[in-house]
Amino acid sequence: MGDLDCFNQLVSRWERPIYALAFRTLGREEEARDVVQEAFLRAFRGLKGFRGQAKFSSWLYRITLNLCRDWIRRERRAPVVQLAEGVDPIEVADERMAPTESVEDLVARKEMSEAVARAMSELPEEQRIAILLKEFHGLTFQEIADQLDCPLSTVKTRLYQGLSVLRRRLERRQAEEASLRRAHWEGSST
Amino acid sequence: MCNEREKLIGYLYDEGDSSERDAVRQHLETCGECRVEIASLRSVREDLAAWEVPEHGSVWRPFAAAPTPPWWQHVPQWALAAAAGFVLVAGAAGGAVTHAFMPHGSQAVQTSPAGATRVSDTAELAGLQRQIEQLRADLVAASNRTQPAGVTTVPVMDDASHKALVRELDELRIQTYNQSLAVESIYANLGQSRKDFVASLGRLRSQVEGMAAVLEARSSGGQQ
Numbered sequence: 001m002g003d004l005d006c007f008n009q010l011v012s013r014w015e016r017p018i019y020a021l022a023f024r025t026l027g028r029e030e031e032a033r034d035v036v037q038e039a040f041l042r043a044f045r046g047l048k049g050f051r052g053q054a055k056f057s058s059w060l061y062r063i064t065l066n067l068c069r070d071w072i073r074r075e076r077r078a079p080v081v082q083l084a085e086g087v088d089p090i091e092v093a094d095e096r097m098a099p100t101e102s103v104e105d106l107v108a109r110k111e112m113s114e115a116v117a118r119a120m121s122e123l124p125e126e127q128r129i130a131i132l133l134k135e136f137h138g139l140t141f142q143e144i145a146d147q148l149d150c151p152l153s154t155v156k157t158r159l160y161q162g163l164s165v166l167r168r169r170l171e172r173r174q175a176e177e178a179s180l181r182r183a184h185w186e187g188s189s190t
Numbered sequence: 191m192c193n194e195r196e197k198l199i200g201y202l203y204d205e206g207d208s209s210e211r212d213a214v215r216q217h218l219e220t221c222g223e224c225r226v227e228i229a230s231l232r233s234v235r236e237d238l239a240a241w242e243v244p245e246h247g248s249v250w251r252p253f254a255a256a257p258t259p260p261w262w263q264h265v266p267q268w269a270l271a272a273a274a275g276f277v278l279v280a281g282a283a284g285g286a287v288t289h290a291f292m293p294h295g296s297q298a299v300q301t302s303p304a305g306a307t308r309v310s311d312t313a314e315l316a317g318l319q320r321q322i323e324q325l326r327a328d329l330v331a332a333s334n335r336t337q338p339a340g341v342t343t344v345p346v347m348d349d350a351s352h353k354a355l356v357r358e359l360d361e362l363r364i365q366t367y368n369q370s371l372a373v374e375s376i377y378a379n380l381g382q383s384r385k386d387f388v389a390s391l392g393r394l395r396s397q398v399e400g401m402a403a404v405l406e407a408r409s410s411g412g413q414q
Contacts, residue, residue, distance in 0.1 A: 015250050020243045033249045037350040040250055112240040120241070134203065135238050141205060153196055160195040167234045 007047060010056060011040055017057075017137060018064050024132050025068040027121055035071065039064045054146075061137070062147055065129060072125065119169040127162030130155055192224055202231050249350075267329075267362070271369035274325040275376055278318065282380050285314050315381070322377060326370035330363065 018039060022032035042063050043050075050059055120128055126148065133139040133147060145152045200206035201214040218225050 011250050015248060019246065019249055023243050024241065029244060029246065033246075034350060036249045037354070041354065109240055110242075112237065113242045116237055116241040131238070135235065136241075141200075141203075156196040156199045160199050163231050163234050166238070167230050170234065170237055 003047065007044055014057060014060055015040075018060060020136060021061065021064055021132060022068055024117075024120070024136065025065070025129060026071060027117065031071060035064060035067045039067055042067075058143060058146065061133070061139075065147060069125070115170065115173050116166075119166050119173070122169070123162050123165060126150075127158045127165070130158040131162045131166075134159060192221060198224065198228060198231070202228060202235075267365055267369060270329055270366075271373060274322075274329070274370075274373050277325070278321065278373060278377050279380065281318060281321065282377070282384070285318075286384055318377060322370075322374055325373065326367075329366045329370055 015036065019032055019036050022035040022039075023029060026032050026035065039060065043060055046063075050056070120131070123131070129148065130144055133144045134141075139147070141152050141155050144155045148155065197206075197210055197214050201211050201218075204211070214224075218228065
């Protein structure tokens with residue numbers, strides 16, 4: 001099996017997680033696609049220099065994160081929460097609905113997803129990336145420290161601070177929603 | 191313990207030293223504040239799990255082996271440009287030497303039609319320009335040609351990688367074109383230098399003739 005075949009197999013194995021990392025870091029689908037494409041191109045070009053001293057996935061994560069950071073610095077903007085224009089969440093939920101899940105549950109899940117995305121986008125970049133690597137990619141504290149070139153204790157601090165801020169924002173959102181619902185019911189009852 | 195976030199995070203993710211996790215577990219039995227803290231952090235983790243990535247198709251298509259380019263495509267662009275420059279300089283130098291050693295005494299000038307020397311220069315210039323055009327066309331063709339003629343390949347790259355390669359190719363084309371312009375510029379400078387050299391030779395000749403006339407006049411005056 002040649003280098004190309006091996007590489008294509010690696011790509012098919014890692015494409016989805018790498019796209020997920022890029023999307024959650026940038027918040028933009030199109031840019032995430034570009035980053036994934038560029039990450040694999042760079043990985044292929046650097047394949048001969050990759051001696052296997054680290055895991056292939058770690059190497060790929062590092063390339064992807066560097067590209068994401070470059071993009072954020074170049075564009076000088078924080079990630080956004082990309083909401084599809086003109087898309088009815090109920091329709092989307094209907095399309096994705098599992099047989100055991102009601103439309104209301106799916107709409108609520110989608111709204112929760114957007115709320116989490118929004119809260120994450122407001123976090124400082126280093127806290128956001130630490131949470132992403134831990135929660136969605138299952139890296140150990142040490143692996144995250146290697147990715148971010150920082151001490152292990154810093155990783156734990158960033159995780160703790162990031163999760164604490166997220167908790168406050170999500171609790172505030174839930175409180176606002178409850179308030180809106182109460183106002184809606186009171187308005188409709190009078 | 192209550193202020194040691196690192197230990198709480200290690201406990202939350204069930205990672206780190208087991209004795210440390212045991213210590214946190216024992217602490218949680220007696221500390222209501224830390225129990226609330228751990229519970230709320232777990233709740234956030236559950237909320238995070240709701241964050242979905244939009245459905246997407248494959249953003250990558252496998253590579254295909256590139257066709258092997260002919261040997262001359264391995265020659266660097268600068269070497270091609272240098273070779274082209276060398277041919278031009280050698281041609282121009284040959285022309286200059288020929289021009290210098292050709293008999294162009296008074297007889298030749300008298301028997302030649304008026305403006306014959308300029309016609310010869312113009313013809314030489316046109317020849318050199320044709321060489322430049324040919325070299326430039328060869329360079330551009332070399333950069334355009336990515337695979338042997340008559341060979342078809344199945345497109346296996348998606349749009350993004352295709353665009354990236356096209357961008358690289360375009361850059362190469364621009365580089366090649368700039369190099370051909372540089373070659374033309376070298377030739378233009380060479381032509382101008384040649385003209386300046388001929389003009390300075392003419393001036394020197396006049397000066398020498400003038401000095402010779404002065405010397406002759408002095409010597410004839412001294413004799414008288």
